[in-house]
Amino acid sequence: MSGEWIEVCAVDEIEEEDVIRFDHGERTFAVYRTDKGHFYASDGYCTHEKFHLSNGLVMGNVIECPKHNGRFDIPTGAAKRAPVCVDLRTYPVKVESDSVFIKID
Amino acid sequence: MNESGMVVVGAGEAGVRAALELRSLGWDGEITLIGNEGLLPYERPKLSKELLIAVEEPSPAAVVSEAQLAEERIDWVSGDAVRRIDREGHRVELASGREIPYMRLLLATGAKPRKLEIAGDGAGDLIYLRRYEDAVRLRESLRNGSRVVVIGGGFIGLEVAASAIQRGCAVTLLEAGRRLLARGVPEAIAKVVEQEHRKQGVRIVTGASLERIDKGAGEFKLRLADGTVIPCDIVIAGIGAVPETALAEKSGLDIDNGIRVNEKLQTSDPNIFAAGDCCSFPHVLFGNHRIRLEAWRNAVDQGMHAAGNMLGSEKPYGVVPWFWSDQYDLTLQVAGLTDRAVTIVERNMGEEGQIYFHLNEEGTVVAVSGIGSGGSLAKHIRIGEMLVEKQAKPAAEALADHTVRLKQLMR
Numbered sequence: 001m002s003g004e005w006i007e008v009c010a011v012d013e014i015e016e017e018d019v020i021r022f023d024h025g026e027r028t029f030a031v032y033r034t035d036k037g038h039f040y041a042s043d044g045y046c047t048h049e050k051f052h053l054s055n056g057l058v059m060g061n062v063i064e065c066p067k068h069n070g071r072f073d074i075p076t077g078a079a080k081r082a083p084v085c086v087d088l089r090t091y092p093v094k095v096e097s098d099s100v101f102i103k104i105d
Numbered sequence: 106m107n108e109s110g111m112v113v114v115g116a117g118e119a120g121v122r123a124a125l126e127l128r129s130l131g132w133d134g135e136i137t138l139i140g141n142e143g144l145l146p147y148e149r150p151k152l153s154k155e156l157l158i159a160v161e162e163p164s165p166a167a168v169v170s171e172a173q174l175a176e177e178r179i180d181w182v183s184g185d186a187v188r189r190i191d192r193e194g195h196r197v198e199l200a201s202g203r204e205i206p207y208m209r210l211l212l213a214t215g216a217k218p219r220k221l222e223i224a225g226d227g228a229g230d231l232i233y234l235r236r237y238e239d240a241v242r243l244r245e246s247l248r249n250g251s252r253v254v255v256i257g258g259g260f261i262g263l264e265v266a267a268s269a270i271q272r273g274c275a276v277t278l279l280e281a282g283r284r285l286l287a288r289g290v291p292e293a294i295a296k297v298v299e300q301e302h303r304k305q306g307v308r309i310v311t312g313a314s315l316e317r318i319d320k321g322a323g324e325f326k327l328r329l330a331d332g333t334v335i336p337c338d339i340v341i342a343g344i345g346a347v348p349e350t351a352l353a354e355k356s357g358l359d360i361d362n363g364i365r366v367n368e369k370l371q372t373s374d375p376n377i378f379a380a381g382d383c384c385s386f387p388h389v390l391f392g393n394h395r396i397r398l399e400a401w402r403n404a405v406d407q408g409m410h411a412a413g414n415m416l417g418s419e420k421p422y423g424v425v426p427w428f429w430s431d432q433y434d435l436t437l438q439v440a441g442l443t444d445r446a447v448t449i450v451e452r453n454m455g456e457e458g459q460i461y462f463h464l465n466e467e468g469t470v471v472a473v474s475g476i477g478s479g480g481s482l483a484k485h486i487r488i489g490e491m492l493v494e495k496q497a498k499p500a501a502e503a504l505a506d507h508t509v510r511l512k513q514l515m516r
Contacts, residue, residue, distance in 0.1 A: 015510075017512065051480060052480060055479075055480030055481065055483045055484060056483065056484065056487075057483075057484050057487045057488065064487070066480045066483030066484065066487070067429070067480070067483070068401075068402075068405075069402065082122065082125070082126075082405065082409070083168070083405070
């Protein structure tokens, strides 16, 4: 995938087992840090309805939508629980010199 | 001849979730989903909000498509009603004359608006909101400058009032009680809601004792006990819902504020289950206290849970009750049962809003409630809900201190 790396924030701006919102241009993303310390990124809005996943709860490798409790697997974006049935788009993430970057096209 | 399979009566949220779940749990036989509205199953929460303020002609927010139902081999019977359950013969008879045999039956018949009993010739022309067609009709009558009276300061009434204001109507809300949202919502939250409505221009009258509704010369006249007369163009009543139990009653099933089910969502007939707004059930997290819920999430969860038990899993239903209400930019959420509490601990979240923890005599968290803008509090309420589920007894000081991470209190 072509695209450019965009700096999101410093590593310690996302708490462990949590998620933040990241807006870039017209687009919005959710950037996650799991309890194991891994970082991931996905589209910001739930695929079921327009609610931002950064308001949702991270439990292990799962993000739960704050409105209807649909769930996605964070690393793959796979839909895991009704009412969501469409997978979430994910983006590559890297950590460099204590900053988190995501690659968007 | 049909083989007898799984039959679901009611194609609302609970019914459709049950039908889909039966298939995803591996049931390979017939699944029949019977709805009487003639529409694909749709989301009801939008009827009082997004749909009323839609600029373009709205359409129902379907939960599933016809293609999906076909793919899951769910026989969707639309616009027909079950007239009778033949419990001996294990089959249902439809108004159209069709008969469908069942091995297990799920009643997900929902609820209907409570009718306002009031004197005057205008009482027959009130608008009630439950179905898509009600919302379409209401949306059409909410014109810029229309004078609207909403009777009832509960969730439906308040959401409709907010939508009507956003459509440019002049809105008066009448509540018979001392305050808004008296059922299940702490007073502090009700105050925030009231302030916002007043700020947006809703005229709120609490302690309103409505005596009669007359109609004449193209307008309604509502008369209160104190002599006030309110003229208006539209009257909407949102004074609660009653469970749809007629079919269950006629079939001799036990009724107790809804279709009475046990903790496995089974009615007094072991082959018949019930789920959603229509049933009352003993809640295992609250000492088997019997409750009936009118909430989207409960409909989803109970429908899915009932599907498992119809296939023999025999599990008690113990999901924490949870609901939300959106009004303007405010989102209100309650998880658990606030009426089981004796004390309330406030956690001030600053600009995000307020959270309240509701504790019983033993200090166990039995509910959490909150109000804030948009989705800002959702995460915290969700953890609060997990505390209720775990029947946790965290120190009140920790609950009140917003610098203590709620997740820590789970461990």
